[in-house]
Amino acid sequence: MNQDPATAAPPPPPPARRPGGRSARVREAVHRAATELIAERGHGAFSVADVAARAEVADSSVYRRWGTLEALLMDVVVSRLTAHSPVPDTGSLSGDLRAFAAKAAQDVTGPDGLALLRTVVTALAAGPDGMSARDRFLAVRSAQVDGMLERARARGEDTPDVLDVLDGVLAPLYLRVLFGVVPLAPDYTDALVDRLLAHPAER
Structure with missing residues (x-):
């Protein structure tokens, strides 16, 4: 005997998928x-x-x-050097940038930080994959910095440009690691931020 479709039991729900899978x-x-x-x-x-x-x-x-392989390596580099660096929110731009610089220094001086930076430098000469990774890396870092600057502007603070922060804080950290001038002590990263914020007329 055929069951009336109107009274048939609904099909079981699909099995739950674990996040990410x-x-x-x-x-x-x-x-x-x-x-x-x-x-x-x-x-x-x-x-x-x-x-x-x-x-x-x-x-x-x-x-x-x-x-x-180049696309994979660049995905790894971008993920490792940016994904685990949440934007700090300390209540002041100085505090945010100090925390941001300290975390960036910690990431880049970790066990594989130098190797990752060297991979970026080498890959830039490898064609479109390297250039695309550079653009992605800069876009992620710029978005992180811009988030801090937007909050600071909302509080009425004077702010540098995103590029000023990249040039004045992140670039020296990466350059020092590439040339082996380590460790990056907290007083050094704090000084980079203080120097950036102390000379608004030079920006």
């Missing part, structure tokens, strides 16, 4: 594997196959998602 787990595994290889061997000394083997995923999964 397999795609997020693959990305995390591949990023971790690439970061380890960057630190161990340096840029240009490993392949997509090496990354895939360490991440325990198929080569095709890496190529399908990133296309090239």
